[in-house]
Amino acid sequence: MDLAHDPLWARCQQLGAELSVLGTDEHQLPIWSATRPGDSAQPPILITSGSHADETSGPEAAVRLLANLPTERTVIVIPHRDPLGARGIPAALLACGGDDASGLHTWNDVRQWLAERHLLLAEDGSFAIGLAGDLAIAGMEPTGDSFGTEKIIKSLMFWLETHPNHRAALKGRWIVMPANAPGCDRRGILECGYSIRLTRDNFVGHYNRFFGHPEAPRGVAVVQAFIDDVQPGLTIDLHEGWNTRSYWFVSDEASAFASRSEQLEQHVCDALDAAGLPMSTLSELVPNMPAEHLLRFTPKSHGRLVWRWPPHQESPWGVALMPYAAQYGPAFQTEVGRWNSWEDRLAYQRVLAESLVLADRHLGRRSPSS
Ligand SMILES: [Zn+2]
Numbered sequence: 001m002d003l004a005h006d007p008l009w010a011r012c013q014q015l016g017a018e019l020s021v022l023g024t025d026e027h028q029l030p031i032w033s034a035t036r037p038g039d040s041a042q043p044p045i046l047i048t049s050g051s052h053a054d055e056t057s058g059p060e061a062a063v064r065l066l067a068n069l070p071t072e073r074t075v076i077v078i079p080h081r082d083p084l085g086a087r088g089i090p091a092a093l094l095a096c097g098g099d100d101a102s103g104l105h106t107w108n109d110v111r112q113w114l115a116e117r118h119l120l121l122a123e124d125g126s127f128a129i130g131l132a133g134d135l136a137i138a139g140m141e142p143t144g145d146s147f148g149t150e151k152i153i154k155s156l157m158f159w160l161e162t163h164p165n166h167r168a169a170l171k172g173r174w175i176v177m178p179a180n181a182p183g184c185d186r187r188g189i190l191e192c193g194y195s196i197r198l199t200r201d202n203f204v205g206h207y208n209r210f211f212g213h214p215e216a217p218r219g220v221a222v223v224q225a226f227i228d229d230v231q232p233g234l235t236i237d238l239h240e241g242w243n244t245r246s247y248w249f250v251s252d253e254a255s256a257f258a259s260r261s262e263q264l265e266q267h268v269c270d271a272l273d274a275a276g277l278p279m280s281t282l283s284e285l286v287p288n289m290p291a292e293h294l295l296r297f298t299p300k301s302h303g304r305l306v307w308r309w310p311p312h313q314e315s316p317w318g319v320a321l322m323p324y325a326a327q328y329g330p331a332f333q334t335e336v337g338r339w340n341s342w343e344d345r346l347a348y349q350r351v352l353a354e355s356l357v358l359a360d361r362h363l364g365r366r367s368p369s370s
Pocket of ligand 1: 051052055239240
């Protein structure tokens with residue numbers, strides 16, 4: 001476990017944070033938390049990121065927030081919810097039993113690496129999928145209009161539909177794919193990966209699904225057990241969405257802390273206005289958003305999307321961290337526009353998280369119904 005080589009672990013150590021390995025994922029890679037020294041007020045504030053490891057501003061913002069959040073409450077961050085994806089494609093191949101893959105720089109390099117070792121399962125144009133140890137890897141050469149992994153996932157789904165006999169080889173495996181947004185600042189093609197998993201009953205999930213399910217993958221179960229243990233009074237899960245503008249997910253009126261959440265939101269809206277950060281509207285997101293997602297959204301002002309999560313029984317695999325954590329306190333999910341510059345993405349993450357925390361301090365302790 002080469003945590004010493006994780007630059008964010010080293011930075012949290014320099015901040016004097018208390019570092020804990022919460023458990024390991026299915027590839028025996030550690031999922032770790034950092035708790036800010038000196039604070040003791042409970043319940044803690046939990047900042048999570050990296051479930052989609054190609055959304056790179058999240059882990060960086062989480063560590064900066066650990067250092068600077070204006071609160072007396074205990075602050076805990078979990079920067080890498082998908083430690084395999086965070087290492088990037090060559091390191092992921094190595095972690096899953098491959099020999100040295102450090103000389104790989106493009107998708108064609110990866111495809112050739114897989115082909116030379118007779119690990120390719122299928123190829124169709126530049127799309128290819130291969131197996132390495134318990135991992136599958138899928139990708140395609142990015143084109144001018146590539147804006148992320150969405151196109152790879154579509155190609156993968158089409159390939160599975162047309163080759164149903166190959167489904168069995170992928171079931172129960174994590175499939176990692178390159179970030180595939182070559183023009184996106186700090187989202188290098190092979191430097192970080194997005195992981196999805198095909199379940200036995202054909203659900204395609206990722207590290208921000210499976211919460212509350214008895215068969216949740218280990219990486220998700222580790223984070224879920226930690227949330228149950230610390231019962232955060234405020235949870236912020238950091239992501240990157242599409243376009244240049246940003247949006248954020250808020251809970252619906254049926255959530256346990258709906259009234260307090262709405263009060264927090266108002267402070268954030270004011271802070272966004274004061275910072276002059278433009279936010280996205282739902283109609284701007286429609287071209288990129290999967291249809292099944294759109295059905296669940298209701299837009300509010302200032303980039304807020306109310307996500308109506310279906311009851312657990314109706315969506316046994318599909319619960320994300322945010323609605324799971326919302327049983328313990330207000331919970332939010334940021335979606336910062338990936339086509340912003342690195343510093344602008346970090347500014348969005350900071351303003352959203354900081355204003356939530358300041359509003360939380362301003363409101364003081366309240367019961368769930370207040
Ligand atoms: Zn995400």
